[in-house]
Amino acid sequence: MAAVSDVRRLQARVEELERWVYGSGGPRGSRKVADGLVKVQVALGNIASKRERVKILYKKIEDLIKYLDPEYIDRIAIPDASKLQFILAEEQFILSQIALLEQVEALVPMLDSAHIKGTSLEQRIHFQNLRQFGPKDTSPFLSMPPACSAWPRSTSSSRYGRGEDWKRK
Structure with missing residues (x-):
């Protein structure tokens, strides 16, 4: 009974698709899409009935559909x-x-x-960002490495454009 309603529902959907594709005038040829689908299904059924491995695969596909159904898990009682x-x-x-x-x-x-x-x-x-990105241990930043204290200082000009001779005036 459920298969018949599924076929009718599928046929209604295909007819709606035909109206979208062909317009209100219907298909230009005498064949409809549903007829072509039925022929393909019959041909696949004939091929499948002759081969044992294909029958097994069809059975497994049915099992997969059953297990993938979301309501299937609801039916299983843990x-x-x-x-x-x-x-x-x-x-x-x-x-x-x-x-x-x-x-x-x-x-x-x-x-x-x-x-x-x-x-x-x-x-x-702002405070959260400071806490998050601030240094965790500031002890290395408090002391200057020995190599930095030996850097030569320029006497000709400073950062502000004045030389060392401004102190002498």
């Missing part, structure tokens, strides 16, 4: 024992997520403080 095994397998991960959630909940009062509520969104974004 036993409670399997569900319990899934949960127990993820127990450590779930416990670590609970610990992280408790830490976040403990920090919520800090987020509700007047200091944070008083800042604008632009300031918070």
